[in-house]
Amino acid sequence: MIEKFKRDLAQLGKPFFFVLVSEMATLSALLLGNMTISWWIAQRGGAADLATFGVVVAAASLVAIPLLSPFGDRYPKKLLMAIGFIAIAAESVVLALLAQAHYYHLTTIIACEMIGVCAMAIIMPCVQTIAAELVAADKVSLAMSMQKVSGSIGGILGPALGGGVIAASGIASALWLHVALLLVAAFAATRLPKAVSVSNRASLGLGQWMRELGAGLRIKWHVPLERNWTLVNLVVGMFYAPAIGMMAALRITNLGLSATWLGATNMGIMSGMFLGFLGCASFASRKLGRFRALMSAAALRVLALLAVGLTATPAAMVAAFFMLGISQSTTQFVGVTHRLLAMPAEYRARNASVNILAWQISSTLGPAIAGVALLGASVAQCYIAFGILIAVCTMGLSLVPRIHLFLGLDHDAVTGWYRKEYPEAFPSKTTSDA
Numbered sequence: 183m184i185e186k187f188k189r190d191l192a193q194l195g196k197p198f199f200f201v202l203v204s205e206m207a208t209l210s211a212l213l214l215g216n217m218t219i220s221w222w223i224a225q226r227g228g229a230a231d232l233a234t235f236g237v238v239v240a241a242a243s244l245v246a247i248p249l250l251s252p253f254g255d256r257y258p259k260k261l262l263m264a265i266g267f268i269a270i271a272a273e274s275v276v277l278a279l280l281a282q283a284h285y286y287h288l289t290t291i292i293a294c295e296m297i298g299v300c301a302m303a304i305i306m307p308c309v310q311t312i313a314a315e316l317v318a319a320d321k322v323s324l325a326m327s328m329q330k331v332s333g334s335i336g337g338i339l340g341p342a343l344g345g346g347v348i349a350a351s352g353i354a355s356a357l358w359l360h361v362a363l364l365l366v367a368a369f370a371a372t373r374l375p376k377a378v379s380v381s382n383r384a385s386l387g388l389g390q391w392m393r394e395l396g397a398g399l400r401i402k403w404h405v406p407l408e409r410n411w412t413l414v415n416l417v418v419g420m421f422y423a424p425a426i427g428m429m430a431a432l433r434i435t436n437l438g439l440s441a442t443w444l445g446a447t448n449m450g451i452m453s454g455m456f457l458g459f460l461g462c463a464s465f466a467s468r469k470l471g472r473f474r475a476l477m478s479a480a481a482l483r484v485l486a487l488l489a490v491g492l493t494a495t496p497a498a499m500v501a502a503f504f505m506l507g508i509s510q511s512t513t514q515f516v517g518v519t520h521r522l523l524a525m526p527a528e529y530r531a532r533n534a535s536v537n538i539l540a541w542q543i544s545s546t547l548g549p550a551i552a553g554v555a556l557l558g559a560s561v562a563q564c565y566i567a568f569g570i571l572i573a574v575c576t577m578g579l580s581l582v583p584r585i586h587l588f589l590g591l592d593h594d595a596v597t598g599w600y601r602k603e604y605p606e607a608f609p610s611k612t613t614s615d616a
Contacts, residue, residue: 191328194321197374198328205329209336212340213452214360217344219295221348235292241546259312268368271361273295274364277291278360322519330514333455334453334456338453346442398532401533402536417578419543419544419548420548421572421575422568425490425569426503429552433499433565443500458507463511471589473585480572482508483513485569488566494562520593
């Protein structure tokens with residue numbers, strides 16, 4: 183495996199190693215921070231506070247993501263990522279000091295999280311698209327796979343460290359570890375290689391800014407495949423987001439288990455993603471075809487959610503989250519790479535921002551839906567109900583126009599496909615090129 187890693191890295195260039203380090207540190211820090219804060223709120227405030235936190239933070243992202251997304255297409259991504267990580271580290275220092283003083287106040291925690299919301303609105307589009315800027319088109323799939331494997335390793339380490347540290351030393355210690363990981367991510371971001379093509383662009387005025395953002399949203403809407411795929415993901419996400427977020431913490435808490443098991447469930451999903459990106463997703467795609475692999479992954483996700491609701495055995499629950507990871511990696515491998523290559527390079531960061539925006543809408547509505555559902559049902563019953571609803575909604579993917587044709591194209595044929603098939607959606611001279 184190590185030899186294969188070296189061969190793959192040699193194809194991409196040794197400087198790409200810092201992309202992998204950055205991805206690993208980013209996912210590790212992100213999951214550790216989310217898990218620690220969720221556990222803190224679940225223990226001190228319960229379901230009501232956790233639902234309020236999820237709704238408010240996600241709603242703030244709805245504003246931050248569209249307003250800040252053009253940064254990723256206008257300024258150096260490595261600089262934006264480094265500044266963003268340092269900003270979140272500063273926020274985490276404040277939260278660590280509050281936890282160390284045994285001070286819990288939901289409004290204060292939410293206020294601190296607003297810094298992270300703004301920073302992540304800038305960072306995530308950069309993280310999702312930077313690989314495509316650093317390598318040739320025929321190497322994008324390899325680069326993204328290696329990036330996802332690296333992120334999955336970080337995703338395994340983050341919850342493992344977080345769960346262990348919370349159980350051994352408490353919330354404050356886990357938040358200090360969060361600060362350290364963010365500083366590692368910031369350092370790695372400063373060491374990223376230069377993009378294949380670099381442009382020095384002028385600062386944006388408000389009018390130009392809004393025109394660029396509008397162009398990205400217009401393309402998303404006027405490409406039918408993108409529009410419908412995004413809408414299906416948005417609806418599915420309303421039930422999936424709380425299932426892997428707030429409901430997981432509540433399920434562990436209601437069963438009387440320690441934070442170590444919450445870390446284990448997070449490790450389970452990331453271990454599944456690691457195995458998927460290491461080759462399982464690619465194997466399924468080759469053997470079944472991309473569309474069948476996509477639908478099989480969706481079915482596996484439903485079965486896993488039903489299992490979480492039906493079992494009270496911690497080990498079985500971790501296994502179910504592992505299945506969720508396999509499903510998620512396959513879904514991303516099949517769809518995300520193709521959709522990224524199909525989008526013109528100058529719109530990729532903004533398109534990624536719209537995808538993140540759709541997830542944030544789901545993340546805003548999801549906790550609210552879960553909160554209402556929990557008033558009349560147990561967490562286990564909600565998992566079963568949400569699994570059934572996701573199964574119904576996922577069937578919408580089969581109705582997305584031209585999805586079979588699109589997923590049947592190879593990477594060379596799909597590169598720039600949106601502009602070729604829907605030229606009316608793309609102005610001849612974009613605002614990005616002006």
